[in-house]
Amino acid sequence: QVQLVETGGGLVQTGGSLRLACVASGFNFSRRIMGWFRQIPGKEREFVAAIHWDGGFTFYRDSVKGRCTISRDNAKNTVYLRMDSLKPEDTAVYYCAASRSLSSSDYYKEAEYAHWGQGTQVTVSS
Numbered sequence: 001q002v003q004l005v006e007t008g009g010g011l012v013q014t015g016g017s018l019r020l021a022c023v024a025s026g027f028n029f030s031r032r033i034m035g036w037f038r039q040i041p042g043k044e045r046e047f048v049a050a051i052h053w054d055g056g057f058t059f060y061r062d063s064v065k066g067r068c069t070i071s072r073d074n075a076k077n078t079v080y081l082r083m084d085s086l087k088p089e090d091t092a093v094y095y096c097a098a099s100r101s102l103s104s105s106d107y108y109k110e111a112e113y114a115h116w117g118q119g120t121q122v123t124v125s126s
Helices: none
Strands: 003-007 010-013 018-025 034-039 046-051 058-060 068-073 078-083 092-099 113-116 120-125
Touching: 003 092, 018 034, 018 092, 018 120, 034 068, 034 078, 046 068, 046 078, 058 068, 078 092
Parallel strands: 010 120
Antiparallel strands: 003 018, 018 078, 034 046, 034 092, 046 058, 068 078, 092 113, 092 120
């Protein structure tokens, strides 16, 4: 059974930091691109960051570049998203996702991902 379980969300003040973690099971984690997406109520889910199966390439949406770092530990089947200098506009439910394939140029598209976690709430107060 495939599972992706996110943890680490919470309430922080503007300028604060959080580290989200996503533990995966039930599939070959080390052979998938892993991504983080977020969704604000009433809006579409949007790409935040992705990391290649071997950690060799990372990708970020422009608004989080320099503030977020995605990383993974294949030995622990875990992907992380470190977020610094948080802003109120970062408030959202954050989801991790596992890609359908080993590599893809469509890492920023939801359709590229086969498995999703349940999400973790991040709230940044002003």
